[in-house]
Amino acid sequence: MTTAASRTTPAPRTSRLAGYLLALGAGATWGTTGPLSTGLYGLMPATSIGFWRVLLGTACLAAWGLAFRRDLFRVDARGWLLPTSSPSRARAWLAPPPCCTRRR
Numbered sequence: 111m112t113t114a115a116s117r118t119t120p121a122p123r124t125s126r127l128a129g130y131l132l133a134l135g136a137g138a139t140w141g142t143t144g145p146l147s148t149g150l151y152g153l154m155p156a157t158s159i160g161f162w163r164v165l166l167g168t169a170c171l172a173a174w175g176l177a178f179r180r181d182l183f184r185v186d187a188r189g190w191l192l193p194t195s196s197p198s199r200a201r202a203w204l205a206p207p208p209c210c211t212r213r214r
Contacts, residue, residue: 150159175182 147159
């Protein structure tokens, strides 16, 4: 007889294997960042490379979230109202930290 808990938790061996594969994939992705960027510097300016990296990263994260984790995009009413409830709160929420705005 199986219980609900045994059906929802993966076996320790499967979980460990998935962890190793995810770590290997993350290392491979991180390792290709340098050579890929170096190769792209000859094709386009650095600002373009930065733009495309952010755009592709955001698009991939959004696609993953929409496909597998739709709850990532759920925002309650308080989350929308809190920064917009007063102009001073909105400015404090959007402003850079004081250490970045001082002139030397």
